[in-house]
Amino acid sequence: EAQVTQNPRYLITVTGKKLTVTCSQNMNHEYMSWYRQDPGLGLRQIYYSMNVEVTDKGDVPEGYKVSRKEKRNFPLILESPSPNQTSLYFCASSLSGKQYFGPGTRLTVT
């Protein structure tokens, strides 16, 4: 089954404790993205990647890092999480601009 998977699905952590959210796709897509979704603000792109080792900033990259060492994986790294990073995070892979989203990761930073 073609899919995008994310782990963990839910995470509660404390300020400053480094964390990684994994994302993996099995559709052999070159393009992948990370978004956060907040009430009233919609989906905002954090980072995107056009291929292995090629990444670029989206609209809200501050406080996040990404890496793309393999085509199928695109982890999101929060080196020092803060409460304003509490949000619902989606990973997506895309083909011809059409994006396929993972199930989401709900992150709470206290």
Next chain:
Amino acid sequence: QKEVEQNSGPLSVPEGAIASLNCTYSDRGSQSFFWYRQYSGKSPELIMSIYSNGDKEDGRFTAQLNKASQYVSLLIRDSQPSDSATYLCAVNVDNYGQNFVFGPGTRLSVLP
């Protein structure tokens, strides 16, 4: 700042009616436009893409694009209660890349 705006909701229509969802965008150079549907607690799913001026139909859905007016819309004919969801308009603002800007979404309720 490249922006995407959508008509404020919630929008309520009776079952069987036509639901009309609107979206405007600020970047005149944008070439690719997408509509996603998001059920509560779920991830967005693509329902339509449109790249050229005019109408594009897919079943009960019709996307309309007017680049001169920087306007894209989604019509849902014969609306069903299962269409009740939030509809997101997305614009690719970097035509050689993958930089997407989403609108805030319009919540649609189809009343039986």
